[in-house]
Every structure is written in C-alpha cells, then in structure tokens.
Amino acid sequence: MKANALKQAMAKVSSAKISEAPYAAKGFHLEISVAPAEVAAAAAVLDREGFFIEAVTGVDWLGEQAAAEKAAKAAAAAAAKKAAASGEAAPAEPAPAVAPAIPAEDQFEVVYDFNHYEALCRVTMRVRVVRSTPEVPTISEIYPGANWHERETHDFFGIVFTGHPDLSPLLLPEDADFHPLRKDFQA
Template sequence: MSPTLEQLAEQYTQLAAARVAPAPAPAGAPVAGLAEAGGPVAGRAEAGRPGSPTPAAPATAAAPAAPKPPVQIVDPALKGYHLDVTVGPEQVVAAAEIADRAGFGLDTITGVDWIAQNEMEVVYDYFHPTGPVRLVVRARVPRATPELPTILQVFPGANWHERETHDFFGIKFTGHPNLKPFLLPEDADFHPLRKDYKP
C-alpha cells in the first residue's frame, strides 16, 4: 500500500525537476540570483560551511558548480534517515502532499541559520507509522526575507512546529493563522536561534 523507497524517490525527483525548469528565469534579479546560486554551490548542508571558501563568490560560482542531486537515498545507519530531499521553498506544500499520500506522519519542522551563506534552511522531518522509512525535506530561503508557505492544511500538526520555528528563527509561514510567540514570552520580538542574536 505505501510506496517503496524507490517509488518515493521517483516522485520527489519529478517534483524537484519541476523546480529546475523555472529556476533560471528569475536569476537576473539580484536577490533571487543569490538565493539560487547559494543552493547548488552549498549543495547539501554539510558541503557549505561558514568559513568555507565557495560561498564567498556566489554570483560567479553559479554556473560551473555541479548541483547536488535534490533527491538522495542515504544510509540510515549513518544518517538516521533514508531519503533526503531538497525542494524550493514554494514546493514544500507539494512535498508534504506527497508524504501525506504515502502515509507519512509529521515528525517535526525546524530551521537552521546558515548565516555565512545568508540563508535559512527549513527542515521537515517525516516518519512512517507502518513502514521503517524516514524522510527529510529541506528548503532554503534567503535570510533577509525568510518566507515560505505553511503546510498546515496538509498536516495540522505543523501548526505548533511552524509557530515554534517562527519563534526561534523569525521564519514566516505564509497562510499560518497564528504566528504569535509560542514558547517565548508573549511580548518577545527576538529570535534567539538566529546566529546573530545577542541577548
């Protein structure tokens, strides 16, 4: 009933392919160009590090760098998950719908502040209640305007996780009905897990 790992990878590859096509079009705009260049150069999370030389010149490095495959089957004994998917921020809802149809449950949503690359990563973890498959979906948003759509309509459990991520990182989930401070004090206007946060 639930798809195999390969079938799932295939579905996400198609989703990711749908993104690659429109990507070059807005590359002329400076902000979009920076964000797009940061993606392939940085590759997966471990490739681009704060202090590593590649992200220093994102505009020039965009073309020659070999982009990391957006869908990877990884060894769970080394990573703790089976499938690693990178999508565009506008695609997280579609990615969640694929997970929903495949019978996944929402594990958690969180952020990572990649300040050296001027980006924020939003990570969606999924677990499968009946099959031993773990899925990770990532999307990167520019640090200045961290916005992406909510997946609340697909997984209602995302409500709290997105509120928490907004608390800690200031990432806006458009369409979320209630992004008021959740774990932080009710008048909090700071985002403590941003790397440039000073208490």
C-alpha cells in the same frame, strides 16, 4: 519499498531533488531538497504516501557565504602558488569544476522530518530561504500537526510561514520580538 514509491511520486514536484542517505551513519533514509514555492506540493505527496510529520525546525547558516568565499579564495591562491612554483603563468581558469556555488546571501534552512508508521523510511526535507526575506508557505493545511512546529520555528528563527493561521509566539513570551536561535542573536 517505500523509498522507491516516494521517489516516483515525488517526480511530479519539479524542484524536488531526492537522494538517499546512509542510514546507519545519518539516521535517515531519504533527503529531499525542494524550492520554497513547492513545499506544500511536496508535503502533499508525502501525505498521500502515508507519512506522518515528526518535526519542523530551522538552521541558521549565517557566515556560510563568507566561509565559501574564503575557501574559494584560498583555493585560487593555492592554485596560483602551485602554478608560480612550477614556473608557469597563472592559469586562466583557476576555479575547480567541483567548487560549490557560492550563495548570493546567507540562508536559513527549514528542515522537515517525516516518518512512516509501517515502513522503515525516515525522510528529511530541506528548504533554503534567504535570511533577509525568510518566507516559506505553510504546510499546516496538509498536516495540522505542522501548525505548532511552524510556530515554534517562527519563534526561534523568525522564519515566516505564509498562510499560517496564527504565528503568535508559542513558547516565547507573547510580546517576544527576538529570535534566539539566530546566530546573530545577542541576549
């Protein structure tokens, strides 16, 4: 199966975490999260496995950190309340073991969609970068089709694809200095 072959091939990319997604509910088969530095390496693996590129886009997770902190505080408060109610002293380590790590800063997510002409295998590759310095290496040398998708993502989010031949606005006006899909964008 294509998914297994890809999993094996992706083992060479050290930061790549690959997991299976429920296809019927989600619409894709594999999810790969990879560190920004190894985007091109991961794309090269996909290229060798014969995948084609469907799209590149971004998601702005502004406020994620605040929400995570709020949730952690609420969990701690609930634990303390529960402890107080049962008449015991507040436990020394209230944080549950499964609590997700709170990101130090809000992030952008760059999402790459790959698909295969023969095998039924949709792959979603995710890269997280901090909002203050959103830089991801380009994959347009591996997939020339990514050129426009990356330009569009730069238009909408201001994510910089380092090494990209031309990041001038593609869909926005040529003098556009705004990024409309950022969640803090004000028209």
